[in-house]
Amino acid sequence: MLKGRAFKFGDSISTDHITPGRLAHLRSNLPELAKHVLEDADPTFASKVKAGDFIVASSNFGLGSSREHAPLVIKMAGVSAILAKSVARIFFRNAINLGLPVLICDTDKIDDGDELEVELAAGTVNDITNGNQLTFSQIPEVMLHILDEGGLIPYIKKYGDFRL
Amino acid sequence: MGKTLAEKILSQKSGSDARAGDIVIASVDLVFAQDTTGPLTVRQFQTSRFERLANPQKTVLFLDHAAPSPNQGLSTDHMLLRHFAQQTGCLISDIGNGVCHQIVAESLAKPGDVIIGADSHTVTAGGLGAFATGMGSTDIAIAFGLGKSWFRVPESIKVVVSGNFPDGVYAKDLILYLIGQIGADGATYKALEFSGDSVNTMSMSQRLTIANMTVEAGAKAGLFAADKTTQDYLASQGRDNHYQPVFPDVDASYEQTINIKVPNLEPMVSKPHTVDNTAPVRELKGTKIQQVFIGTCTNGRREDLAVAASILQGKKCHPETRLIIAPASRQVLLAAIKAGYIQSLIEAGGVILPPGCGACLGLHQGVLGDGESCLSTANRNFKGRMGNPEAFIYLGSPATAAATAISGEITDPREVM
Numbered sequence: 001m002l003k004g005r006a007f008k009f010g011d012s013i014s015t016d017h018i019t020p021g022r023l024a025h026l027r028s029n030l031p032e033l034a035k036h037v038l039e040d041a042d043p044t045f046a047s048k049v050k051a052g053d054f055i056v057a058s059s060n061f062g063l064g065s066s067r068e069h070a071p072l073v074i075k076m077a078g079v080s081a082i083l084a085k086s087v088a089r090i091f092f093r094n095a096i097n098l099g100l101p102v103l104i105c106d107t108d109k110i111d112d113g114d115e116l117e118v119e120l121a122a123g124t125v126n127d128i129t130n131g132n133q134l135t136f137s138q139i140p141e142v143m144l145h146i147l148d149e150g151g152l153i154p155y156i157k158k159y160g161d162f163r164l
Numbered sequence: 165m166g167k168t169l170a171e172k173i174l175s176q177k178s179g180s181d182a183r184a185g186d187i188v189i190a191s192v193d194l195v196f197a198q199d200t201t202g203p204l205t206v207r208q209f210q211t212s213r214f215e216r217l218a219n220p221q222k223t224v225l226f227l228d229h230a231a232p233s234p235n236q237g238l239s240t241d242h243m244l245l246r247h248f249a250q251q252t253g254c255l256i257s258d259i260g261n262g263v264c265h266q267i268v269a270e271s272l273a274k275p276g277d278v279i280i281g282a283d284s285h286t287v288t289a290g291g292l293g294a295f296a297t298g299m300g301s302t303d304i305a306i307a308f309g310l311g312k313s314w315f316r317v318p319e320s321i322k323v324v325v326s327g328n329f330p331d332g333v334y335a336k337d338l339i340l341y342l343i344g345q346i347g348a349d350g351a352t353y354k355a356l357e358f359s360g361d362s363v364n365t366m367s368m369s370q371r372l373t374i375a376n377m378t379v380e381a382g383a384k385a386g387l388f389a390a391d392k393t394t395q396d397y398l399a400s401q402g403r404d405n406h407y408q409p410v411f412p413d414v415d416a417s418y419e420q421t422i423n424i425k426v427p428n429l430e431p432m433v434s435k436p437h438t439v440d441n442t443a444p445v446r447e448l449k450g451t452k453i454q455q456v457f458i459g460t461c462t463n464g465r466r467e468d469l470a471v472a473a474s475i476l477q478g479k480k481c482h483p484e485t486r487l488i489i490a491p492a493s494r495q496v497l498l499a500a501i502k503a504g505y506i507q508s509l510i511e512a513g514g515v516i517l518p519p520g521c522g523a524c525l526g527l528h529q530g531v532l533g534d535g536e537s538c539l540s541t542a543n544r545n546f547k548g549r550m551g552n553p554e555a556f557i558y559l560g561s562p563a564t565a566a567a568t569a570i571s572g573e574i575t576d577p578r579e580v581m
Contacts, residue, residue: 012348012438014544014546014547016525016544016546016547016548016549017546017547017548020526020548020549020551020553021200021229021525021526021527021548021549021551022526022527022531022548022551022552024200024229024230024237024238024525024527025230025234025235025236025237025238026237027200027203027204027237027241028203028237028240028241028244029237040547040548040553059349060348060349060352060382063348063349063382064284064544064546065283065284065525066201066281066282066283066284066286066298066299066300067200067201067300068201068204068282068300068301068302069204071300072204086349086352088349088352088382089352089353089382089384090284090298090299090300093299093300093303094299094300094301094302094303097300097302097303098302140187140316141187142187142314142316151302152302152303152306153208153211153212153302153305153306156212156306156309156310157212157213161310162189162310162312162313162314164187164189164314
């Protein structure tokens with residue numbers, strides 16, 4: 001079970017909000033890059049987020065660039081899962097490849113700062129603060145296998161190839 | 165039931181009967197990364213303990229986003245990529261050659277190919293009839309090693325474009341209009357397949373502009389079936405035309421059909437800070453612009469510079485508006501010099517940047533000041549995109565950009581043509 005606080009974000013949080021191009025020179029210095037996570041959406045996020053917390057966003061989270069550094073710095077910040085109404089395609093795949101769960105659910109029912117418990121296997125989000133229980137859409141099977149192995153690199157190391 | 169272009173290509177490359185919704189493993193004809201995604205790709209490749217590339221001649225590293233490098237961190241990344249190319253025998257396109265998607269179009273992509281790149285605008289090659297899509301560094305690293313990847317076969321939306329372009333209206337206006345209609349997630353996980361009599365008369369440059377921006381509607385691919393224009397383009401690039409043309413079936417199944425009548429279109433812009441925040445240029449009249457940027461994988465081709473030069477020739481940029489121009493490739497720059505476009509643009513007050521991506525993503529050159537506004541021919545206007553979250557970016561065609569550079573405020577190009 002994953003447990004933490006909700007950090008709410010709105011619609012259309014782009015990869016430029018998460019890790020802007022002006023910081024491209026830090027992409028081989030990940031600990032430094034991670035200090036700026038989501039800086040252009042909420043400059044205080046990096047200093048407030050704690051291990052286990054959740055990003056709770058609205059629609060089309062992660063749109064834009066293919067830069068995998070976006071989910072990578074979110075993971076490095078300790079975020080245990082991203083909950084959103086919808087997520088951009090490349091970001092979704094990148095997050096799963098890094099072993100970072102992305103869960104599609106009705107995030108309007110969660111408020112900023114709510115304490116959440118997520119049961120990945122059961123597909124549920126319990127909002128401890130307001131008592132709501134939400135269910136999230138099933139992650140496609142091929143991605144679930146990758147997530148189960150902790151990401152695409154451990155998956156390929158284990159199987160040596162894709163297994164459908 | 166027949167197949168869409170996406171289903172046809174993914175069937176061929178996976179050796180299966182691929183239908184929308186299926187998960188397939190397909191071989192890739194080209195796999196690439198660039199200098200901001202490549203270093204992580206190389207590290208993930210090494211972590212995966214691959215001993216060699218599956219196909220060094222189908223693997224490319226592009227040094228284009230920071231070209232030439234503006235700082236120590238990116239110079240070190242460039243060294244890493246050059247060293248990796250030397251070690252593995254993959255192709256490398258060094259600084260000055262141009263933007264990866266333009267080089268892919270000029271020199272590498274063929275109709276019917278499956279192409280993946282660690283850059284979201286990999287969809288550009290769909291203009292040539294390739295199934296081309298962006299992925300992240302880890303997916304690309306695995307494809308470096310295995311020569312294949314997994315794909316969910318996308319549902320397709322058919323976009324039927326008909327009629328002739330009115331004066332002052334271009335492919336950029338069409339794609340901005342479409343994105344405004346369907347939204348920035350209107351085609352998420354889907355392919356946009358373009359057809360109609362307007363497409364038949366569109367140049368390769370225009371098709372590449374449209375395919376390039378399909379990702380701004382969330383699309384996985386933007387596809388144009390190959391035709392004589394494609395064949396002529398490949399021939400003009402001196403490329404042997406050994407490809408199997410792939411066409412959608414007439415009875416293919418589309419999730420929906422969108423009809424666009426080009427004669428009804430007018431010059432369009434995307435307003436800050438999302439691409440789907442579109443409006444006709446005339447509604448923005450009077451908006452002061454401090455910088456005009458013409459270039460990128462969207463609109464940095466010869467045709468684009470020709471349009472801009474024809475408007476700016478013999479005129480001057482507004483004294484409070486600077487104009488910067490980044491040709492998409494070395495080939496484009498040379499052709500634009502030969503045709504006199506570069507001279508016209510410089511005489512009008514323009515500054516020519518080396519071929520590359522830097523200004524578009526705020527990496528270097530053309531970074532905006534606090535509160536400044538830019539009219540850009542690029543594909544993204546997200547907050548912070550051009551290096552400053554306190555700045556504002558409007559997207560438009562090269563004609564709109566040139567007209568705006570002259571007047572210093574957003575201007576419908578039909579007023580100056």
